[in-house]
Amino acid sequence: MKNNIxxxxxxxxxxxxxxxxxxxxxxxxxxRIVCISKQYSExxxxxxxxxxxxxxxxxxxxxxxxxxxxxIGYHRALSSETILAMKPTCILHDNNIGPEHVVxxxxxxxxxxxxxxxxxxxxxxxxxxxxxxxxxxKKEVEADSLCKKMNSEMQTALQKTTNYKKKxxxxxxxxxxxxxxxxxMTQKSTAxxxxxxxxxxxxxxDEKGMKQLSPEIVAAADPDIILLTDFGYDKxxxxxxxxxxxxISATKAYKNKHIFRIEEHDLVxxxxxxxxxxxLIQKLIHPDENP
Amino acid sequence: MKxxxxxxxxxxxxxxxxxxxxxxxxxxxxxxxxQEISDALVxxxxxxxxxxxxxxxxxxxxxxxxxxGILVGATLGVGGVLMQALFRNPIVEPGLVGTSSGAAxxxxxxxVLGASFKIHLGEWTLPLAACIGGIISTAMVFYLSQSKQSGxxxxxxxxxxxxxxxxxxxSGVGFLxxxxxxxxxxxxxxxxxxxxxxSYWEGLFFVAIVTISGLLLxxxxxxxxxxxxxxxxxxxxxxxxIKQLKMQVLLINVIMVAVSTAFxxxxxxxxxxxxxxxxxxxxxxxxxxxxxxALLGAIVLTASDITARLxxxxxxxxxxxxxxxxxxxxxxxxxxxxxxxx
Numbered sequence: 231m232k233n234n235i236x237x238x239x240x241x242x243x244x245x246x247x248x249x250x251x252x253x254x255x256x257x258x259x260x261x262r263i264v265c266i267s268k269q270y271s272e273x274x275x276x277x278x279x280x281x282x283x284x285x286x287x288x289x290x291x292x293x294x295x296x297x298x299x300x301x302i303g304y305h306r307a308l309s310s311e312t313i314l315a316m317k318p319t320c321i322l323h324d325n326n327i328g329p330e331h332v333v334x335x336x337x338x339x340x341x342x343x344x345x346x347x348x349x350x351x352x353x354x355x356x357x358x359x360x361x362x363x364x365x366x367x368k369k370e371v372e373a374d375s376l377c378k379k380m381n382s383e384m385q386t387a388l389q390k391t392t393n394y395k396k397k398x399x400x401x402x403x404x405x406x407x408x409x410x411x412x413x414x415m416t417q418k419s420t421a422x423x424x425x426x427x428x429x430x431x432x433x434x435x436d437e438k439g440m441k442q443l444s445p446e447i448v449a450a451a452d453p454d455i456i457l458l459t460d461f462g463y464d465k466x467x468x469x470x471x472x473x474x475x476x477x478i479s480a481t482k483a484y485k486n487k488h489i490f491r492i493e494e495h496d497l498v499x500x501x502x503x504x505x506x507x508x509x510l511i512q513k514l515i516h517p518d519e520n521p
Numbered sequence: 522m523k524x525x526x527x528x529x530x531x532x533x534x535x536x537x538x539x540x541x542x543x544x545x546x547x548x549x550x551x552x553x554x555x556q557e558i559s560d561a562l563v564x565x566x567x568x569x570x571x572x573x574x575x576x577x578x579x580x581x582x583x584x585x586x587x588x589x590g591i592l593v594g595a596t597l598g599v600g601g602v603l604m605q606a607l608f609r610n611p612i613v614e615p616g617l618v619g620t621s622s623g624a625a626x627x628x629x630x631x632x633v634l635g636a637s638f639k640i641h642l643g644e645w646t647l648p649l650a651a652c653i654g655g656i657i658s659t660a661m662v663f664y665l666s667q668s669k670q671s672g673x674x675x676x677x678x679x680x681x682x683x684x685x686x687x688x689x690x691x692s693g694v695g696f697l698x699x700x701x702x703x704x705x706x707x708x709x710x711x712x713x714x715x716x717x718x719x720s721y722w723e724g725l726f727f728v729a730i731v732t733i734s735g736l737l738l739x740x741x742x743x744x745x746x747x748x749x750x751x752x753x754x755x756x757x758x759x760x761x762x763i764k765q766l767k768m769q770v771l772l773i774n775v776i777m778v779a780v781s782t783a784f785x786x787x788x789x790x791x792x793x794x795x796x797x798x799x800x801x802x803x804x805x806x807x808x809x810x811x812x813x814x815a816l817l818g819a820i821v822l823t824a825s826d827i828t829a830r831l832x833x834x835x836x837x838x839x840x841x842x843x844x845x846x847x848x849x850x851x852x853x854x855x856x857x858x859x860x861x862x863x
Contacts, residue, residue: 300835302836303836304707306707306708307707309550309836310582310718311578311718311830311835311837312550312837314550314551314574314578314582315550315551315552315834316835328707328708329708329719331718331721332718332719335581335582335719335721339577339581339582340577341574442699
C-alpha cells in the first residue's frame with residue numbers, strides 16, 4: 231500500500247512539473263515553429279516575432295512570458311516524438327542539440343530545420359545574427375532597433391570601462407551541483423568576454439569554458455568579487471549560508487561582502503540584452519563608480 | 522496455488538504481449554490514428570515511397586521502438602532466468618556478472634574519448650564500444666573468479682568477483698562523467714538510464730538475430746539447468762559437465778545482454794523481477810521459464826515504455842527510471858511474501 235502511495239505521489243510530482251504541462255494553444259494551419267536555442271528564442275521575442283513559436287527548449291528562459299509556452303525538454307536530451315507532437319512546420323536550432331540519434335531521425339523524416347549563420351561570439355557577430363533573423367521573420371525594422379539599442383548600450387559600457395582605474399578580480403561560480411565542488415566559468419567562456427567589457431578580469435585563468443574547481447583553488451584565487459549564478463544563490467539566500475561554503479570565507483570578496491547574484495543564462499550567450507547585462511555587471515563589480 | 526498448464530500460461534502471456542504491443546504502437550506523444558497505421562502499412566507493402574509525416578513517424582520511429590522493446594525485454598527476461606538458474610540464487614540478474622557496467626563503461630569511453638580515437642563506424646560505433654566493454658568485463662569476472670587450485674568457478678566467487686568488477690567499471694563511468702564536458706556527461710547519464718527512443722531498423726535486425734538465436738540456444742540448456750538446480754554434485758552424477766555448462770550459458774547471456782545494452786542503454790530490474798513472478802505462477806522448471814521469461818520480459822518492458830512515453834507526454838522519461846520505479850515495489854512485495862534465509 232505504502233509503495234502504491236509513493237508511486238502515485240511520484241506520478242503526481244512528475245505530471246505537475248511546470249513547463250512540461252503548458253498547454254499547446256496555437257491553432258491549426260498556422261506556421262508552427264519549434265525553437266531549440268535560448269539565444270534564438272530571446273532574439274525572436276525581442277523582434278516581436280513569437281506568434282508562430284509553438285514550443286521551446288527548457289533552457290529558453292528569457293523573457294519571462296516564454297515560460298508559458300510548451301517545452302520539448304532540454305536541448306541535449308531531446309526526443310523525436312516530443313518534438314513532432316508539436317506538429318512543427320519548422321525547427322530552429324543552433325547545432326547544439328542532441329542526442330545524435332534524434333537529429334538523425336528528424337533528418338530522415340525530412341522535417342524542415344533551419345540554422346542561422348554561424349557568427350562569431352562577438353557584438354558584431356550578434357548584430358549580424360539579429361539582422362539575419364530579422365530578415366527571416368520579416369522584422370527588419372525591429373532588428374535594426376534591437377541592434378542599435380545593443381550597440382549603444384555596449385558603447386556606453388565600454389566608455390565607462392575606460393574610466394575605471396582598477397580591474398577587480400572576479401570569480402563567477404555556477405554553483406548548484408555538489409556542495410563542496412564549484413563549477414567555475416573560465417577564460418574561454420562568453421562570461422569572461424562580458425566581464426572584460428565590464429572592466430574586470432577573471433580570477434581563474436583556464437582555457438576551458440567551465441571547470442570544476444576545489445575550494446582550495448577558490449580560496450587561493452582570492453577574488454575581489456564573486457558572482458554566484460541564480461540557482462545556487464537563491465538556494466543559499468534563505469539561510470544566508472554563503473560563509474559556510476568551503477573556500478569562500480577566506481576570500482576578499484566575502485570579507486568585503488562583495489558576493490552578488492547573477493542570472494546564469496545572461497552570461498552564457500550574447501543577445502539583444504548583452505549591453506544591458508554588461509552595464510549590470512559594471513554596477514556589481516565597480517560599486518564605487520556606479521552608486 | 523495450482524500451477525497453470527504451460528500452454529495456457531503461454532497463451533495468456535502471448536495475448537498480454539499482443540495487447541501491450543498494440544497499445545504501444547497506437548499511443549505516444551504523436552497521435553497516430555488506426556486509419557493512419559493501416560494506411561502506412563498498406564503503403565509500405567505496396568511499395569509507395571511518398572508517405573505522410575505520421576506514416577513516417579509510425580514506420581521509422583514508433584514501430585522499430587516497439588519491436589526493440591519486445592526483443593530487449595525478452596533478452597533481459599531470459600537472461601534473468603538463466604542467471605538465477607545457473608547461480609541457484611534468486612537475487613542474480615544479468616547485470617551482476619559485470620555485463621551492464623562493462624557496457625556502460627564502453628559507452629562512456631566512446632562519449633568522452635570517441636572523437637580523440639577518430640573511430641568512425643557511424644551509428645555502429647557506440648553499440649560496438651558498449652558490446653566490447655560488456656564482453657571484457659564479463660570475461661574478467663569469469664577469469665578472476667576461477668580457483669587457482671581446481672580451476673573451477675564457484676558461485677560465491679563468481680558473484681563476489683562480479684560485484685567487485687561492477688564497482689570498478691561503475692567508478693570508471695563515474696570518473697568519465699566527472700571529466701566529461703556538459704553534453705558528453707548528459708549523453709552518459711541518458712544512456713545509463715536506458716532509452717528505446719533511438720531504435721532503428723538496422724539495429725533492430727541485429728538485436729533480433731542475437732535474441733532469437735540466444736533464446737533457441739538457451740532452450741537447449743533447460744534440462745541441464747534443471748539438473749544443476751539439484752546441486753552441482755547431483756548434476757555431475759546425472760552426467761552434466763558443470764564447467765562447460767557455466768561457460769556456455771554465461772557466454773549466451775553475455776552476448777545477448779551486451780548486444781541489447783549496446784543499443785538501448787542500461788535497463789535494470791526486468792531481469793530480476795521476471796523470473797520471480799514466473800516462479801510464483803508456474804514453478805521452477807527452466808524448460809517453461811525460459812520461453813515464458815522471454816514473453817513476460819517483453820510485456821514488462823513494453824508496458825514500461827508505454828508509461829515512459831505517456832506519463833510526461835509530450836516529453837518522455839528514460840525507461841530505466843520507469844522499470845526501477847515499477848520494479849522496486851514489486852520486488853519488495855515479492856520479498857515480503859517469501860521467507861528467504863541464508
